[in-house]
Amino acid sequence: MAASRDDFVIAIRSAFLKKDNQQRFSLIFLIIFSIALIILSRFNFPAINYLKISLNEVIYRASFIVSIPEQQIKKAGIKVQEHIALYTDYKTTKENLKELQSKEYNIKFIIEENKRLRTLIDEYVYNSDELIGKVLLDKNSPFLKSIIINKGSKDNVEIGMAVLDKEYLVGKIVEVNYSTSRALLLSDLNSKIPVSVEPGNVQSILSGSGKNNGYIQYFKDDFNIKEDNVVYTSGSGGIFKSGIPIGKIKKLNKENYFIEFFSDLSQLNFIKLVSFSSGEK
Amino acid sequence: MAIQNKTSIFKKIFNFGPLILLYISVMNEFDLNYFDYKYFSFNFPFILIYYWSLKRIQTLSYGYIFIAGLFNDVVIGFPLGVSGLTYLLICGFAAYLRNITLRSNLFNEWLFFLFTILVVTAINYLMLITFFSIEVNYYEIAANILFTFILYYIFSYIFEGYQKLFFRGQAND
Numbered sequence: 365m366a367a368s369r370d371d372f373v374i375a376i377r378s379a380f381l382k383k384d385n386q387q388r389f390s391l392i393f394l395i396i397f398s399i400a401l402i403i404l405s406r407f408n409f410p411a412i413n414y415l416k417i418s419l420n421e422v423i424y425r426a427s428f429i430v431s432i433p434e435q436q437i438k439k440a441g442i443k444v445q446e447h448i449a450l451y452t453d454y455k456t457t458k459e460n461l462k463e464l465q466s467k468e469y470n471i472k473f474i475i476e477e478n479k480r481l482r483t484l485i486d487e488y489v490y491n492s493d494e495l496i497g498k499v500l501l502d503k504n505s506p507f508l509k510s511i512i513i514n515k516g517s518k519d520n521v522e523i524g525m526a527v528l529d530k531e532y533l534v535g536k537i538v539e540v541n542y543s544t545s546r547a548l549l550l551s552d553l554n555s556k557i558p559v560s561v562e563p564g565n566v567q568s569i570l571s572g573s574g575k576n577n578g579y580i581q582y583f584k585d586d587f588n589i590k591e592d593n594v595v596y597t598s599g600s601g602g603i604f605k606s607g608i609p610i611g612k613i614k615k616l617n618k619e620n621y622f623i624e625f626f627s628d629l630s631q632l633n634f635i636k637l638v639s640f641s642s643g644e645k
Numbered sequence: 646m647a648i649q650n651k652t653s654i655f656k657k658i659f660n661f662g663p664l665i666l667l668y669i670s671v672m673n674e675f676d677l678n679y680f681d682y683k684y685f686s687f688n689f690p691f692i693l694i695y696y697w698s699l700k701r702i703q704t705l706s707y708g709y710i711f712i713a714g715l716f717n718d719v720v721i722g723f724p725l726g727v728s729g730l731t732y733l734l735i736c737g738f739a740a741y742l743r744n745i746t747l748r749s750n751l752f753n754e755w756l757f758f759l760f761t762i763l764v765v766t767a768i769n770y771l772m773l774i775t776f777f778s779i780e781v782n783y784y785e786i787a788a789n790i791l792f793t794f795i796l797y798y799i800f801s802y803i804f805e806g807y808q809k810l811f812f813r814g815q816a817n818d
Contacts, residue, residue, distance in 0.1 A: 371745070375741050375744040375745045376741060378740070379737055379740035379743075380737055389708050391733055391736055391737050391740065394708070394711045394729070394733050395730060395733050395734070395737070397726075398711065398714070398729040399726070400726075401725050402725070402726040402772065402776070412725060415725065416725055419715065420719055423672065423716050424719075424720075426672060427672040430668075430672040430673045431672070431673050434673055501720070508721050508722055510722055539722070546722060553781065554779060574782040574785060
C-alpha cells in the first residue's frame with residue numbers, strides 16, 4: 365500500500381518537477397506562471413493589459429493569414445451551396461420583390477409623416493459617426509461568438525460602438541486595440557441588448573443563444589409573442605439609438621421562440637461601426 | 646552535398662511539424678465549425694498536445710505549449726493564461742501516464758485521455774465562470790469533450806504514422 369503511494373508520488377513529482385531533456389522550464393514553473401497571469405488578468409494589472417494589447421496586435425494579423433486557407437474552403441462550400449439553391453432562391457426573390465415594391469410607397473409616406481411628427485413634438489434625433497471595417501477573423505467557436513475588425517483606437521473606435529451589417533445590428537465593440545478591435549456578436553451567450561418587439565412596442569432583453577440566433581429574455585407575462593414579430597433596438601441604456609432592426613421572431617416549438625437575425629452572422633465581411641450621440645435636429 | 650543539405654532542411658521542418666500544426670490550430674481554431682453541424686466541435690490542440698506529450702515531448706516542449714496557450718487566449722478572447730494552464734495540465738497528465746507505464750497501450754491512453762480532458766475542461770470553465778463571470782453552454786462543452794475523445798483514436802493513428810515516418814531511429818525522451 366505504502367509502496368504504491370510512493371510510486372504515485374514519484375510519478376507525479378517526476379511529471380511536474382523534473383526538467384526533461386531539451387526543456388528550458390519545468391512544468392510546475394509554467395503552471396505557477398499561468399496561474400499568476402490569470403490572477404493578474406482578473407485584477408486588470410496594467411502590465412498584463414499592455415502585454416495583451418501587444419499580443420492582440422500581432423496575433424490578430426497572424427491569425428488572419430493562417431485562417432486564409434480555411435476561409436477559402438468555407439467560401440468554396442458556400443458557393444457550391446448557393447449554386448445548388450439558385451433556382452429556389454430566384455423564385456423566392458421574385459415574390460419578395462413584388463411584395464417589397466408594394467410596401468415601398470407606404471414606407472415613403474410613413475418616413476415623411478414620421479419626420480413631420482418628430483418636428484412637432486421637438487424630439488431629439490441621433491447623430492451618428494460611421495466607419496467601415498473589414499472582418500479580419502470570424503471566431504465562430506461554440507463558446508464565443510466574436511469578430512476581429514481591422515479598425516482600432518487610431519481610427520477612433522470606442523468600446524460600446526454598434527456594429528452594423530448594412531442596416532442591421534450584429535453586435536457591439538467590446539475590446540479596442542491600436543489597429544484592431546473585437547466585436548461581440550448578438551449571438552454570443554454573454555450578449556445582452558435592450559430591445560423592443562413590434563408590433564406592441566414591448567420592451568425586453570435580447571440574449572444570444574451561443575448558436576447563430578438569439579432569444580428574448582424578460583418580457584411582460586401578458587404579452588402574446590407571435591411568429592414574425594420584428595425585434596428592434598429599444599434605445600434604453602443610451603448605447604444604441606432606438607429602431608435599429610435586429611431580426612424576426614421564429615417558432616422553435618409550441619411554447620418556445622427564437623430570434624432569427626436579419627443578417628447572417630457567420631458571413632460577415634465588411635461591417636459599419638457606428639456611435640450614436642443625441643443632438644437636436 | 647546539396648541534396649544532403651536539402652534533406653536535412655526538410656527533416657528539420659518535419660521535426661517541427663507537430664509544433665507548427667499546434668500553432669496553426671490555435672490561431673485558426675481548427676475544429677471544423679464551418680460545417681455548422683449542430684453540437685459538432687472538437688478541441689484539436691488537446692489531442693495534439695496529449696499525444697505528443699505522451700509519445701515525444703521534445704517535439705513540442707512545455708515553453709512552446711505555454712506560448713500557444715497565450716495565442717489561443719488572444720484569438721478566442723479568454724483572459725490571458727487560461728488556455729496555457731489547461732494545455733500544461735494536459736502535459737502533466739500525459740507525463741504522469743508516461744512515467745507509470747512501461748509499454749504503451751492505445752486503449753488505456755484513450756481512456757486516460759477522457760479522464761484528462763474531463764478534469765482540465767472542468768478546471769478551465771470553472772475558472773472562467775467563477776473569476777470572469779463568462780456564461781457557457783454546458784451541452785456544447787459536453788459535445789466538444791465527447792467528439793474530442795472519439796477523434797483522439799483516429800488522430801492517434803495518424804500521428805503514429807507521422808512519428809514512424811519522420812522520427813524513425815530517433816530516441817524518445
